[in-house]
Amino acid sequence: MTGPPAAPRRRRWRGARTLSTRDKWVLAGLLGIPLLLDLAFVWIPALGSVLLSFTKWTGVGSISLQPCGSRPTLPGIPEPGCVYGVQNYNQAFTVYPDFxxxxxxxxxxxxxxxxxxxxxxxxxxxxxxxxxxxxxxxxxxxxxxxxxxxxxxxxxxxxxxxxxxxxxxxxxxxxxxxxxxxxxxxxxxxxxxxxxxxxxxxxxxxxxxxxxxxxxxxxxxxxxxxxxxxxxxxxxxxxxxxxxxxxxxxxxxxxxxxxxxxxxxxxxxxxGNVLNGLELLSVLVTQNIVGETQRIGFGSTLGVVLLVISLVPISIFLYQVFRKEART
Structure with missing residues (x-):
């Protein structure tokens, strides 16, 4: 006659492995270097473009926090960078003929x-x-x-x-x-x-x-x-x-x-020259920032408009992905 079945053996879960100092440095490098590169080449320039879109700046001289036209300038000398508010956006939507x-x-x-x-x-x-x-x-x-x-x-x-x-x-x-x-x-x-x-x-x-x-x-x-x-x-x-x-x-x-x-x-x-019939938002951004006029503020405004339009499909895609993960 056989005895009662043996109770199942409990698994012993081992504790989490303690990271050594070398592992911590490797992990910090693997995570930190891509993060710094992403901040330096993507997020900081994007944030800078948003801030520059509210200014009037030709790329020469510094940018003042004073509103444009608040201080006199000498004849023949361009006005330094100044705060222009939403006028760049107003000009893009209403005045700029190529927009x-x-x-x-x-x-x-x-x-x-x-x-x-x-x-x-x-x-x-x-x-x-x-x-x-x-x-x-x-x-x-x-x-x-x-x-x-x-x-x-x-x-x-x-x-x-x-x-x-x-x-x-x-x-x-x-x-x-x-x-x-x-x-x-x-x-x-x-x-x-x-x-x-x-x-x-x-x-x-x-x-x-x-x-x-x-x-x-x-x-x-x-x-x-x-x-x-x-x-x-x-x-x-x-x-x-x-x-x-x-x-x-x-x-x-x-x-x-x-x-x-x-x-x-x-x-x-x-x-390199925008031909009639080939106007695109990306081309206008380049033309205003590095072209002959060098309207950095206005070119940044066009870049921000392009960024906002691009975020729409990206947001929809991320919403679909996260909703699918939440269901599973």
């Missing part, structure tokens, strides 16, 4: 990315995910524009769009002086021409993000949809696409940020 065209062009940039680049990247990801022959080669070729710098992409497309010896004009037969098309100089065409460059790159980026989501998808979901009689189109929209909701949120945030910070392609195509 609202720049906002419109950024909105068009975002719309093209959402309507054209994102569906194109999704389509390419679905095709490659089906395991077609040579899919890895196609994936590398389509992702190549993402690995190239935006400066190099701008140079490549400048050769394509060149009115005299460009590839595009040669293909359509516009090579004579009477019928040349200036793709980057025409205000009615230059924005759309550069959007083709940006879409070429953005589609490859979106493709990789969607491809990562498709690779992580449980194959049992697709098999269940096929068993239920769903065709490929129904299986994608009713099974695959809803599961990709986290990827969709990430792509939406990335798309908004990419459309707002668009700068390199426009700057290279315009050779």
């Amino acid at each position: 609202w065209p720049a906002v419109l062009h950024n909105a068009i940039w975002l719309l093209v990315f959402i309507v054209l680049a994102t569906p194109l990247g999704m389509l390419l990801a679905v095709i490659i995910d089906r395991g077609i022959r040579g899919s890895r080669i196609y994936q590398s070729v389509l992702f190549l524009p993402v690995m190239l710098s935006l400066a190099l992409i701008g140079i490549i497309w400048e050769l394509i769009y060149s009115p005299n010896y460009g590839l595009l004009n040669s293909i359509i037969g516009r090579t004579s002086n009477e019928n040349l098309i200036d793709w980057l100089g025409d205000p009615n065409l230059n924005l759309w021409a550069i959007l083709v460059e940006a879409t070429w790159r953005q589609a490859g980026y979106v493709m990789v993000l969607y491809l990562a989501g498709l690779k992580a998808l449980d194959p049992a979901l697709r098999e269940a949809a096929l068993v239920d009689g769903a065709n490929a189109w129904q299986s994608f929209w009713r099974v695959t696409f809803p599961v990709l909701k986290p990827i969709n949120i990430v792509i939406l945030v990335v798309t908004v940020i990419e459309s707002l910070r668009a700068f390199d392609l426009v700057y290279i195509s315009s050779k």
Whole structure:
């Protein structure tokens, strides 16, 4: 006859390991150095831009805490930096002629990315995910524009769009002086021409993000949809696409940020001068801060407006992430 079952042995939890002095220094370095770099290159310049947006300063001399116009200046000598209040914002919204065209062009940039680049990247990801022959080669070729710098992409497309010896004009037969098309100089065409460059790159980026989501998808979901009689189109929209909701949120945030910070392609195509039809908020910020006028305060105002607009999708993304963690 067997005796009563033995009581389960209790696990002895060991106490937390005491960190040595060396471990503390290593931990402080791993946490402190990135934090200091983040403060030095991100948060402090951002806070400085917010403060400078309420001033009138050309970058020469010091900044006084007195209101602008409160003290006389000698003829020919510019007034030193002074507190301008919200006048920079008032001028940007009401007087500055390039502000609202720049906002419109950024909105068009975002719309093209959402309507054209994102569906194109999704389509390419679905095709490659089906395991077609040579899919890895196609994936590398389509992702190549993402690995190239935006400066190099701008140079490549400048050769394509060149009115005299460009590839595009040669293909359509516009090579004579009477019928040349200036793709980057025409205000009615230059924005759309550069959007083709940006879409070429953005589609490859979106493709990789969607491809990562498709690779992580449980194959049992697709098999269940096929068993239920769903065709490929129904299986994608009713099974695959809803599961990709986290990827969709990430792509939406990335798309908004990419459309707002668009700068390199426009700057290279315009050779440093803002052309008519290519006004963007990021370009106007650079033009006012490091351009000939050097209106540091006004340029900082445009930068703050761009920062506030950028925080909207970032806040939505963080809200979705934290809400999901709270549910789990």
